Every structure is written in C-alpha cells, then in structure tokens.
Amino acid sequence: MKRSSATFVVSVATMLMAAAACTNFENPTAPGPPQLVVHSILDTRFDKIVVLVARARTGVPRAVRGIGEDDPISDATVTVRAPNGTVMVVRNDIAPGATYGPGIYALNPSDSGVRLSDGGTYALHILTKTGEEVSGTTTIPEPPALQQLAQRLFLRARDTLRLSWPQIAGARSYEFVIGYQDDVYYRVFTDTNLSLPGTAVTILGDPVFPGGPSQFFVEAVDVNYYDYYRMESDPFAGAAPSHLTGAVGVFGSITPILFGELNVR
Amino acid sequence: MVAALIAAVPAAGQRPTAPDSGKKADSLSRRGPVMLPAVRSDTTRIERRLFESKPNVSNLSISARDLGSAPRFFAEADVLRSLQLMPGVEARNDYSAGMNVRGGEADQNLVLLDGYPIYNPFHFGGLFGTFIEPAVSRVDMMTGGFPAPFGGRLSSVLNVRSAEDARSGVHGTTEVSLIASTLALGGALGSGGTWSLAGRRTYADQIVNLVHRNGFPYHFADVHGHVAHSLPWGFRIAGTIYGGNDLLHYEPENSGEQSQGIMWGNHVLGGTLSKVFATVPVTLGDSLVAEQRVSQSLFDMATHIDDGGFTLTSKVREVRAAGSLTAYSASHTHSIGYELAGQRLDYSVNYPVPLFPSDSVSQSERSISAYVDELWHVTPSLLIETGLRYDDLPATHERAILPRFSLKYFVNENFALTAAVGQYAQWIRSLAREDIPLRPVDYWVGSDSLTPMSKAWHYIVGMERWVTPSRVFRVETFYKRYSRLIEPNPFDDPLRTGDEFLPVQGWSTGADVMIRQFESGRFGGWLAYTYTLNSRTDALGNRFFPSQDRRHDLNLVGSWRFPRYTLAARFNLASGTPYTAIVGQFQRIRYIPYNSGYTSESRLPELQFLTGPRNGERLPMSQRLDVSATTNFRPWGLAVTPYVSVMNVYNAHNVFGYVFDYAKAPPTRISLPQFPVFPTFGLSLSW
Numbered sequence: 001m002k003r004s005s006a007t008f009v010v011s012v013a014t015m016l017m018a019a020a021a022c023t024n025f026e027n028p029t030a031p032g033p034p035q036l037v038v039h040s041i042l043d044t045r046f047d048k049i050v051v052l053v054a055r056a057r058t059g060v061p062r063a064v065r066g067i068g069e070d071d072p073i074s075d076a077t078v079t080v081r082a083p084n085g086t087v088m089v090v091r092n093d094i095a096p097g098a099t100y101g102p103g104i105y106a107l108n109p110s111d112s113g114v115r116l117s118d119g120g121t122y123a124l125h126i127l128t129k130t131g132e133e134v135s136g137t138t139t140i141p142e143p144p145a146l147q148q149l150a151q152r153l154f155l156r157a158r159d160t161l162r163l164s165w166p167q168i169a170g171a172r173s174y175e176f177v178i179g180y181q182d183d184v185y186y187r188v189f190t191d192t193n194l195s196l197p198g199t200a201v202t203i204l205g206d207p208v209f210p211g212g213p214s215q216f217f218v219e220a221v222d223v224n225y226y227d228y229y230r231m232e233s234d235p236f237a238g239a240a241p242s243h244l245t246g247a248v249g250v251f252g253s254i255t256p257i258l259f260g261e262l263n264v265r
Numbered sequence: 266m267v268a269a270l271i272a273a274v275p276a277a278g279q280r281p282t283a284p285d286s287g288k289k290a291d292s293l294s295r296r297g298p299v300m301l302p303a304v305r306s307d308t309t310r311i312e313r314r315l316f317e318s319k320p321n322v323s324n325l326s327i328s329a330r331d332l333g334s335a336p337r338f339f340a341e342a343d344v345l346r347s348l349q350l351m352p353g354v355e356a357r358n359d360y361s362a363g364m365n366v367r368g369g370e371a372d373q374n375l376v377l378l379d380g381y382p383i384y385n386p387f388h389f390g391g392l393f394g395t396f397i398e399p400a401v402s403r404v405d406m407m408t409g410g411f412p413a414p415f416g417g418r419l420s421s422v423l424n425v426r427s428a429e430d431a432r433s434g435v436h437g438t439t440e441v442s443l444i445a446s447t448l449a450l451g452g453a454l455g456s457g458g459t460w461s462l463a464g465r466r467t468y469a470d471q472i473v474n475l476v477h478r479n480g481f482p483y484h485f486a487d488v489h490g491h492v493a494h495s496l497p498w499g500f501r502i503a504g505t506i507y508g509g510n511d512l513l514h515y516e517p518e519n520s521g522e523q524s525q526g527i528m529w530g531n532h533v534l535g536g537t538l539s540k541v542f543a544t545v546p547v548t549l550g551d552s553l554v555a556e557q558r559v560s561q562s563l564f565d566m567a568t569h570i571d572d573g574g575f576t577l578t579s580k581v582r583e584v585r586a587a588g589s590l591t592a593y594s595a596s597h598t599h600s601i602g603y604e605l606a607g608q609r610l611d612y613s614v615n616y617p618v619p620l621f622p623s624d625s626v627s628q629s630e631r632s633i634s635a636y637v638d639e640l641w642h643v644t645p646s647l648l649i650e651t652g653l654r655y656d657d658l659p660a661t662h663e664r665a666i667l668p669r670f671s672l673k674y675f676v677n678e679n680f681a682l683t684a685a686v687g688q689y690a691q692w693i694r695s696l697a698r699e700d701i702p703l704r705p706v707d708y709w710v711g712s713d714s715l716t717p718m719s720k721a722w723h724y725i726v727g728m729e730r731w732v733t734p735s736r737v738f739r740v741e742t743f744y745k746r747y748s749r750l751i752e753p754n755p756f757d758d759p760l761r762t763g764d765e766f767l768p769v770q771g772w773s774t775g776a777d778v779m780i781r782q783f784e785s786g787r788f789g790g791w792l793a794y795t796y797t798l799n800s801r802t803d804a805l806g807n808r809f810f811p812s813q814d815r816r817h818d819l820n821l822v823g824s825w826r827f828p829r830y831t832l833a834a835r836f837n838l839a840s841g842t843p844y845t846a847i848v849g850q851f852q853r854i855r856y857i858p859y860n861s862g863y864t865s866e867s868r869l870p871e872l873q874f875l876t877g878p879r880n881g882e883r884l885p886m887s888q889r890l891d892v893s894a895t896t897n898f899r900p901w902g903l904a905v906t907p908y909v910s911v912m913n914v915y916n917a918h919n920v921f922g923y924v925f926d927y928a929k930a931p932p933t934r935i936s937l938p939q940f941p942v943f944p945t946f947g948l949s950l951s952w
Contacts, residue, residue, distance in 0.1 A: 037851045041856040050863065054851070056851035057850050057928050059930055173760055184859075190760075203570075203574045203616045204574055204868060229853075230617065230759070232870070233870050234874075238875065
C-alpha cells in the first residue's frame with residue numbers, strides 16, 4: 001500500500017479512537033418503579049396464616065428495615081377467603097412487644113372456624129394505602145394423615161435414606177427438608193421417591209446428614225410454592241415465577257406427609 | 266505455494282490435476298542436477314482465483330501469514346479471534362472466542378477441522394480458540410448463502426485447514442509465549458506426502474505453583490496432527506487428529522477445604538480417501554473426483570464442585586460418514602454427495618443452578634443428508650451455482666428440502682455483482698443462553714418431537730471489485746429470516762420434560778463492507794465494517810433485540826513489513842450490545858416447616874432481581890487498539906522471531922455487563938470491565 005493510504009488508515013483510526021474515548025461509560029442509575037413483594041405459605045400442620053408484605057428495593061430510601069432487607073408495609077388491608085366463603089382479615093400488630101414485626105400479618109384461622117387441614121382453595125387479597133392491589137389463590141394439596149416414622153440410627157458411611165410415598169392430589173411436587181430445630185441443612189424437590197446416600201453433600205459441599213440428631217419432612221407442595229422455590233436466583237432471568245397478580249412472591253401451600261428423626265453418626 | 270495449501274482435493278469449480286506417479290518421480294530423480302537461473306514466480310492469489318471461478322458469495326479467508334502477522338490475543342495468535350476481525354463476524358466481548366455471524370446466534374456456526382466437525386473449539390471458557398496457529402494453513406469462512414454441500418447450521422461454516430509442509434526433512438516452529446509453549450513439526454512424507462504434528466500447553470499453573478502451590482490450578486493442552494499422501498492409481502489419503510483438554514483442578518491443602526475440578530475437551534479423528542479420475546465418459550465431463558470421508562468427534566465436560574455437591578456433565582459422541590462425486594467439464598461442475606451422522610448427546614446436572622440448564626437430557630440423533638450442486642459458467646460473464654440439499658431426521662420423522670442458489674455477474678474482469686438465496690436447517694443446538702454475556706461452553710442437544718428443526722432463509726446481494734491484483738473491495742447486504750428458532754427456557758422445570766426450550770422467530774438484516782489489501786508489498790490488512798439490525802419474537806409474542814444485536818462493528822487491521830521488523834495493529838470500534846437492566850431487587854423469604862416461621866437467611870443467595878424490558882438497554886460502545894512488533898534474524902540457519910504485543914494499548918474501559926445494587930439509595934451500578942492494557946512478549950524459532 002502506498003504511504004498515503006497507510007497514513008489515511010492511521011488518521012481515520014486515530015480520529016475514531018479520539019471520538020470513542022470521549023464517550024461517557026457510566027450513567028447514573030435512576031430508581032426503579034415500586035414493586036410489592038408478598039410471602040405466605042399455608043401449612044396444614046399449623047393453625048396459622050402469616051402474610052409478609054413488603055416493597056422491593058428499587059433504590060428509594062427506606063424508612064424501616066424489616067423483612068429481609070425489604071421495606072415492610074404495615075398499613076395494608078390483608079384478607080384471606082377460605083373455601084367455605086369466610087373472609088378472614090389478617091392483621092399486622094406493630095404494637096411494642098407484639099409477636100410479629102412490621103409488615104408481618106398473622107391470624108389463627110380457627111378463630112374464624114376455618115381449619116387449613118381440611119384443604120381447599122384459599123384466596124389472598126391485599127390493598128395498600130397507596131391503592132396497590134394484590135391477589136392470588138392457592139389450593140392446598142389433599143391432606144392425608146401425616147406419617148411419622150420411628151426414630152432410627154443412621155450411619156453416614158453405610159446407610160442410604162430411601163423414602164417413597166403415594167401421589168397426593170393437588171401436589172405439583174414434593175419437597176424433602178432435613179434439618180434440626182430452626183436450621184435447615186438441605187432441601188430438594190423430588191417426585192414420589194427419594195434415595196440419599198449418607199455421604200451426600202449439598203451444592204456447597206456440606207454434608208446433608210451432619211452428625212447428631214436430624215429431623216426430616218416430606219411435604220406435598222402446590223404449584224405456587226414449587227414454581228417460586230424450585231430455582232436459584234438468576235440475574236439474567238429475573239425474579240422467580242410468581243402466580244400472584246400485582247406483586248412478586250408467593251402465596252402457596254404445603255401439606256407435610258412424612259416426618260422422621262435420625263440419629264446420625 | 267498457495268496451491269499447495271489448498272485441501273487434499275480440488276475445491277468445487279477447480280479442475281483437478283492427476284498426481285504424478287511414483288515411477289515418473291523416480292525417473293526424474295536419477296538424472297543429474299540442472300542449475301536453473303533465478304526466476305520470479307507470481308502465483309495468482311487463491312482469493313482471486315475463487316473470484317474468477319465461483320460465485321463465492323460471503324466467503325472469507327485468512328491465511329497462515331495473516332494469522333502470524335496479526336496482533337496477538339494474550340500472547341497467542343488465535344485463529345478464531347482473527348476471524349472476529351472479518352466483516353459479518355462479531356464477538357460479544359473479550360471473554361468470548363465464540364462468534365455471532367450476521368446477527369445469528371452463537372450456536373449457528375458449523376466449525377470444521379479439515380472438513381470434520383468440532384463442537385466446542387474453545388479453551389478457558391471461550392477465551393482462546395483451540396486451533397494451534399502453526400498447524401493451520403488457512404481458514405475459510407462462509408458467512409451466509411453457503412452451497413448445498415454444507416448444512417446442519419443456520420448461519421455460517423468455518424473450515425480450518427491443517428498445514429501441509431512438503432519440504433523434505435523435518436521442519437518446525439517452536440514458540441514460547443507468556444502463557445504457552447507450542448511445538449509444530451512437519452515435512453514431506455516420502456514422495457507425494459506430508460505430515461505435521463503440533464502441540465501446545467499453557468504453563469501459567471507451573472509458574473504460579475513455584476510461588477504459591479495451587480495458586481492457579483488451570484492449564485490447557487492441544488495436539489493437532491495431519492498426514493496426507495498420494496497413493497497409486499490416483500488415490501490420495503489424508504487424516505487429521507486433534508485432541509485438546511482444559512483442566513481446572515484444585516486439591517485442598519487444608520482440612521475443611523473441598524476439591525474442585527472442571528475438565529473439558531474435544532477429540533477429533535477423521536480420514537479422507539479421494540481419487541481423481543483423469544479419464545471419464547464424455548457425458549460426465551473431463552475428469553471426476555471421488556471422495557469419501559469418515560470422522561469421529563467427541564466432546565466431554567465434567568464438572569465436580571465442592572466435593573461433588575455440584576456435578577455437571579456434557580457429552581457429544583458423533584460419528585459421520587460423507588462422500589461426494591464431483592465431475593468437471595469446461596463449463597460445468599456437477600457434484601452429488603451424502604452425509605450420514607449419528608450423535609449421542611448427554612447433559613446432566615445434579616442441582617438446578619442459575620445460568621446453567623437445569624434439566625438433564627440424553628438423546629440419540631441420526632441424520633441422513635444428500636445434495637446435488639451444479640456450478641455453471643453460463644457465459645464468460647455469468648456464473649451460476651445452484652443446488653438442493655435434503656436433510657432427514659428419522660427419529661422425529663422430519664425432512665427438509667433446502668434449495669440453494671447463487672450467481673455472479675462480471676461487469677468487467679475486475680468487477681462482479683453477486684447474489685445468493687438459500688434455505689438452511691439446524692437440529693443440533695446449544696443449551697447455553699444467548700442473554701448471558703459469558704459463554705464458557707456450549708451444551709449440545711438435538712431436535713426431538715417438541716423441538717423441530719430450526720430453519721432460516723438467507724438473501725444476499727453484493728458486489729466485489731478488485732481494484733488492483735492485491736486489493737479488493739466488497740460490499741454485501743443480507744436479510745435472514747429465521748423460523749422455529751429455540752432458546753433455552755430460563756424457568757425450565759427440571760421435573761417436567763418438554764419445557765427446556767421456548768420457540769423464537771425473527772430476522773436479521775444488515776450490510777458488511779471490506780476493503781482488503783493482500784500482502785504484496787510492505788503493507789497488508791483490511792478494513793471491515795458490519796451493520797446489523799436484529800429482531801426476535803419470543804414465545805409470548807414480545808419483540809426484542811437479541812443480545813448479539815450489535816449495530817456497528819468496525820475493524821481496522823494492518824501489518825507493515827520492514828526488512829527487519831514487522832509492525833501490526835488492530836483497532837476495533839463497536840457499538841454496544843443490548844442487555845436487560847435490573848430495576849430492583851428483593852429477598853426471597855424461605856418457609857421453615859419445623860416451626861412455621863420464615864427466614865431471610867439461607868446458605869444460598871436468595872436475592873431476587875426485578876428486570877426491565879428484555880434487552881431494553883445497551884452497553885456503551887467499546888474500542889480497543891492492539892499493536893505488536895516482531896523482528897527476525899537468522900543465526901545458525903534458524904529463523905528467530907521475538908515479538909512484543911500490547912493488547913488494549915490505551916487501556917480503554919470497555920464494559921461487558923453491570924452489577925446493580927438497589928439496597929443503596931441511590932442505587933449503584935458497577936461496570937464489569939473487559940480486558941485492560943496487557944503487554945506480552947514471546948519468541949518463535951523456525952527451521
């Protein structure tokens with residue numbers, strides 16, 4: 001190539017570089033639109049309905065820190081309609097010394113003559129002071145009697161935990177949860193059977209069966225619960241699937257069907 | 266020299282020459298040496314010969330010389346990185362050696378080594394290509410409108426040709442760079458044959474180990490061999506072998522630490538037997554070439570994290586047989602051929618983690634393909650290539666008849682107008698998600714009853730003008746329409762079969778421009794500019810710009826050869842690709858069945874992200890200047906070539922993604938940078 005052509009190419013490249021180098025690579029990020037977050041799981045073992053209502057963090061300064069790090073909403077009107085048509089008002093008691101904190105609405109359904117263990121479809125409705133409305137329904141998997149297994153010795157190096165159970169009407173999946181007291185060691189969704197060797201480890205490499213006493217549940221879960229919890233957090237996919245209208249989160253239900261205790265060595 | 270670098274058999278459109286018999290060679294060798302005067306020999310460039318003999322629409326090529334003189338990427342001359350500098354070929358970012366060709370998805374490219382498919386031709390999570398530069402003679406790429414002999418992918422065909430060194434004795438090249446050592450040997454194999462063998466291994470792990478054990482427990486290694494030999498009666502046999510592995514293995518030093526291991530690699534073995542029939546029935550033409558090839562291509566990936574807490578495996582087992590008959594006459598080249606392929610494709614994962622497919626898949630694919638192709642010199646100024654390809658998937662009872670047509674009209678001997686139209690099908694696809702800017706590896710799966718063949722139409726119109734015998738100017742505009750594309754379902758349910766993919770359709774359009782100065786004097790290089798506009802429609806009917814929708818991409822590549830030095834530079838300026846902004850975040854609260862309580866504490870991250878419109882934002886434009894300087898001298902008959910290379914000379918801050926934090930007010934956005942300035946040096950010895 002002639003000298004003039006090479007000079008031309010170099011000149012063009014220099015000009016383009018200079019133009020590109022003037023680009024501002026960082027823009028300030030504006031706060032996002034408000035978004036309600038709701039968590040509520042109906043568990044047939046307990047005479048309790050708890051609804052957690054919060055606002056997602058979208059870059060707006062928070063007044064109160066409560067549910068996780070989200071902004072609790074304590075002045076919403078929260079109702080749950082039972083299968084028999086009874087509408088229960090779930091209240092957020094934020095008085096000093098109250099059992100639950102801000103944004104946590106709770107009631108005992110038996111106070112309204114409702115038993116979760118009878119199953120059926122429940123409807124949640126939330127109306128905030130600013131006019132945001134949330135609705136959702138959950139159908140409790142058909143509750144059989146909870147089968148309690150005898151406590152047993154479990155040798156990690158030798159034993160395998162094998163469980164199976166029948167299909168439960170209304171169950172989308174089944175969750176196996178093992179832990180002790182409040183500490184959950186491992187949870188996994190499965191079909192109607194499970195085989196876990198004593199040497200199994202979690203995704204973080206921790207033992208599924210650490211030494212000492214362990215308790216496990218197998219719960220039949222509805223589609224809302226399953227879809228919301230079945231995948232880990234994914235920044236490219238967005239929030240976990242929600243079956244709520246007007247909010248992200250979950251209004252789901254579970255029915256424990258197996259319970260067992262292990263003495264792990 | 267150039268002619269010797271072409272494949273073992275003539276390309277369609279080129280008339281074959283009958284190989285010399287061994288007897289003739291012997292009789293010549295018995296005569297005494299004859300001293301000839303020095304002569305200057307100018308061979309017509311292969312690009313020029315292709316311009317004159319074929320429609321050659323959307324065809325690009327890079328020679329070994331181009332590869333050797335381009336600035337290096339992290340000290341390595343990389344075949345796939347060099348292709349990203351050509352028009353129509355784009356990379357998402359510095360961390361990806363994968364390609365998006367004319368707006369197509371990254372899994373739509375058929376990568377061949379001497380005609381044999383290779384499934385994941387990358388190292389280090391896409392940072393480097395697998396091909397060893399001294400073992401490559403040239404790379405041909407078709408970015409659209411490819412003829413009937415090629416199929417199985419929607420966007421492009423890339424064929425990497427092994428080097429063939431016909432000099433007697435053993436010749437070689439060894440390179441020592443900052444990250445790897447390469448040794449390539451080759452030479453004549455008897456009379457009428459060649460052999461080559463090349464190997465490469467990175468050694469950063471060994472160096473870091475001297476200072477800190479297990480400090481960098483990663484390396485990759487390749488071996489690439491090729492042999493070709495003429496046989497009696499006009500037969501020729503050629504074979505290629507490639508093996509490459511990446512290994513990341515961490516052995517715990519302290520109690521409480523866990524072992525981590527990821528291994529992946531490709532293995533390709535292929536052989537081609539061809540025969541030239543110099544005398545054939547007159548109805549077939551002047552000569553005939555028959556070719557039969559068989560190959561096996563394997564890919565394995567095994568991930569073992571946290572003592573097996575997370576395991577992920579992916580496997581491809583492919584066997585392929587293909588054959589063709591090509592008849593040559595003065596104005597016609599007729600080809601017929603077939604391809605039988607079987608793949609065993611397995612992907613399994615023991616835990617549904619983000620960014621990776623969560624379903625385990627095991628499939629057996631079979632495909633039967635056949636084609637006819639006709640290249641016709643209608644008049645001295647009109648060339649037409651037309652063909653028909655038939656692809657059949659017996660397992661899913663799917664069949665496709667895919668027409669191909671291209672033409673070239675010579676306005677004069679240096680200026681031609683070109684056009685092509687064709688339909689393409691693809692049934693092996695990747696589970697990797699295009700929306701994720703990092704693409705460490707493709708997990709291949711096949712079509713089944715729920716995921717039929719994807720198809721695309723290509724329409725291309727262009728012109729090519731040879732300004733001088735070594736300078737060419739080319740412009741092509743294209744429109745591609747895709748139907749039945751699929752994309753991995755990010756919310757795929759591992760307990761349900763059939764929801765692994767979601768249907769997508771759409772189109773890509775644009776133009777690419779290339780001004781190329783082939784190296785004939787001091788300067789060689791090219792200017793390549795690509796404009797693309799892409800649209801996709803997802804399963805819900807929402808239109809979006811796909812993540813590879815880079816509107817403008819400009820590459821300036823040049824090398825200047827001086828008597829003792831070679832200087833090379835590459836400048837890239839590219840507009841930003843789309844991404845999905847995060848507009849908020851919240852904590853997923855877990856229910857505790859033991860006490861009917863709720864907790865925001867979990868062993869795994871529970872942060873959930875609220876996203877804006879899909880790919881509704883764009884990254885800023887990126888730019889990068891790489892330069893290199895090479896000198897050479899010849900002590901003791903060796904060609905010694907030390908070099909220095911600087912990547913991203915002025916340390917441009919290029920962004921490939923963002924991390925948002927909405928826990929803060931105002932929220933923060935941290936940009937994830939591409940490579941900063943990175944100087945490297947190395948040494949090459951040739952003999």
